[in-house]
Amino acid sequence: MATLIPNALDFHDWLPIRTRLDAEGWRIDWARFGTQPLAEPFFRDSTELALRRPFNQVFRRDTAIDALLDWQQRSPGIAPTAFVFHASRCGSTLIARMLSRLPGYTVLSEPSPLDALLRAxxxxxxxxxxxxxxxxxxxxxxxxxxxxxxxxLVVKLDAWNIFELPLLRQCFPTTPWLFLYRDPLEIVVSQIRQPGMHLVPGLIGATPLAFPQDEVNAMSHPEFVARTIGRMLAAGLEQCRAHGGLAVNYDELPDGVTGRLASFFGLAESDLPIAQDGSRHNAKHPHQVFQSDRDSKHRDASDEIRAAVDQWARGPYAELEALRLARVL
Amino acid sequence: MPDALPLCARLPIAIHIEPLLAALARVPADAWQPHFNTGYFSGDWSGVALIAPANAVLELAPGSGEPKPTKVFAGDPAWQAALNQIDAPIRSARLLRLGPGAAIREHADFDLAGPDSDLRIHLPLRSHEAVEFLLEGHLVPMRPGECWFLDLSRPHRVDNPSPHDRIHLVLDCQRSPWLLQAIAAGAPTTPTLGLSRGRRAFAEFQALIAADANLADALLAIEEHKQFIETVVALGQQHGHAFSEEDVQSVMRQSRQRWQQQWMA
Known part of the structure; x- marks a missing residue:
């Protein structure tokens, strides 16, 4: 079937929806998005929406990965203007929601085809x-x-991609990037209530974030979560120091996006009220009004969780804060 | 754990077709009975039981009882000679005839699913190159003189647009080490499965759409499934690519399945 399709395909309003390795080598699945904005909280939600169109169920494309190179030559896109790295449950989706409302912005929120390529x-x-x-x-x-x-073009990565930052940096040495984090006790409580993909051992595949299975087996659950979050914070700290990233605390949101970070994201004066409007609702469940659950997260923390956070995650958090405050103050 | 069965496999055994064709010619015309499953076909779909379960409600229907040879089978040693080449307990043996212009709609035989189910073996006796046996949308290139295992617990359909009868000897066998070994041994030399006429025409239509931005834009705008499928079939006709709504639906179904399979690692 592929041999019938001529080489010079037009991918103008098509986007990669999956990177995969099969018997023929690395391949890309593409769906046609047309003018559909990426307005959903995550890229995978926008993808599912695009795949609901009958057109994509019949005509979506499956090409060798080299089609990317050919298409770039024929139609170079906007280079990424900012990267958002984060430690999970830190407000990165809120940032994405605020920016994706702007007509001038394409916001990619944790696109799995990029994650697959970064970790291939x-x-x-x-x-x-x-x-x-x-x-x-x-x-x-x-x-x-x-x-x-x-x-x-603002790209928000998956939390575990902080380990692939040097590779992405090599590709785009001048694109500014930030690392978003928050009090690790709040992340850990949130991840214990409802674990993210990276808190389920083995689920996301090979990543430097993972601990060997025999070590995981020897940990209590709070210890496992605290060490995983601690490891991400430590990586964020190390990369900020080595590659000049901007450390940003959840506490700065949402006002920081239109304040301290406005120039980082290249926001114009007229963009500010539109972006601010995007912060009124719960980022991951847009029909719910946003409410801080900080107090309940702190109340939920057992002594065991507090001890694990203090032992495994408090250190890098304090260092990130020192790094950030040295720059803000 | 045993290896999973393939979609199908041509067994590495040669069937002496002439004695079987001679025996087929001696089957009385009134021995052919319409297939019991009348909802699934159009045209002539009929059969003759050679070995049937003792408790089957109808001779052509499945059953769990002791297999019993029928009069037709007992009257001609050629049938037993052919079955002697299969070293597995045979639970049923039927001659199945799909007449000129007849078709069996897509269905799956769930009694053939599961780790201990019977395995269905096809020995084509008479066929024609226009006959299409489609298993999960793939064309199975069975020819007279061959012996095939087919996993018919998966969706399949048959179409005989030719002016000739298509007649297969169809066996349901219990699993035996010999049979499982023959399936495994046959897999590497099984011919590649092809695309049906409809699916080939559809692939040409897909290439046309990839190259024609105006047609693609018009189809992209259609959100409603039924209207989309009807439009696609009509556009195909208009451009000389003949395929059916069923072909489009099967492409869409497979596309959705392929996408969902990535979450089921």
Missing amino acids: HYTTPPIAADQPTLIRAMLSAYGQRRRGTERA
Whole structure:
């Protein structure tokens, strides 16, 4: 079937929806998004919406990964204007929601095709030589002007991608990036209430975030969660120091987006009220009004959780705070 | 744990077709009975039981009783000679005939599902190259003189647009080490499964849409499934690519399945 399709396909309003390795090599699944904005909390929600269209159930494309390179040559997209890394449950979705309301902004929220490419070398080492080229080409595909008004491409990564920051940095050395974090007790309580994918051992595949299974088996659950969050905070700290990232605390949100971070995100004066409007609702459940649950998170924390957080995550958090305050004050 | 069975496999055994065709010619015309499952086909779909379970309600229907040879089977040693090549307990043996222009709609035989189910073996006796046996949308290129295992617990349909009868000898066998080994041994030399005429025409239509932005834009705008499928079939006809609504539906179903399978690691 693929042989019938001519080489020079137009991918103008198509986006990569999956990166996968099969018997034929690395491949990309594409869906046609048309002018559909990426307005949902996560890229996978926007993808499911696009796949509901009958057109995509019949005509969506499956190409060799090299199609990315060819398409980039023929139609280079906007380069990423900002990267958002985070320690999970820190308000990164809120930032994405505030920016995605702006007609000039494309906001990619945890796109799994990019995550798969960023971590491909852990399981398939030979791809390492091509990874930078492919990553640049994939973001060029995401940076196409589908609606004609786009001028910024903000990419919010998966929490565990903080370990792949040097690779992404190599691809886009001048794109500013920030690392968002919060009091680790609040992250840990949230992850114990409702675990994210990276808090289920083995679920997300190979990542430097994971502990060996025999070590996990020897940990209590609060210890496992606290050490995982601590490891992410430590990585964020290390990368901020080594690669000049901006440390941002959840406590600065949402006002910081239109305040201290306005120039980081390239916001114009006229963008500010629109972005602020996007902060009124719960980012992941937009029909609910946002309410801080900080107090309940602190109340929920048992002595065991507090002790584990203090032992495994408090240190890097304090250092991130020192780094941030040195810059803010 | 035993290896999963393939979708289908051509067994590495040669069937002497001439004695079977001669025996087929001696089957009395009035021995052919309409297939019991009348909801699933159009045209002539009939059969002759050679070995049937003792307690089957109808000779052609499945049953769990002791297999009993019928008069037709006992009257011609050629049938027993062919079955001697299969080293597995045979629970039923039927001649199944799909007449000119007849078709069996897509269905799955759930009695053939499960780790201990019987395995169905097809020995094509008479066929024609226009006959299409589609298993999960793939064309199974069975030819007279061959012996095939098919996993018919998966969706399949048959279409005989030719002016000739298609007649297969169809066996339901209990699993035996010999049979499982023959299926495994046959898998590497089983011919590649093809695309049906409808699916080939549809692939050409997909290439047309990939190259024609105006047509693609018009189809992208249709949100409603039924209207979309009807429009696609009509556009295909208009551009000389003949495929059915069933072909489009099966493409859509497989596309959704492929997407969902990634979450079921």
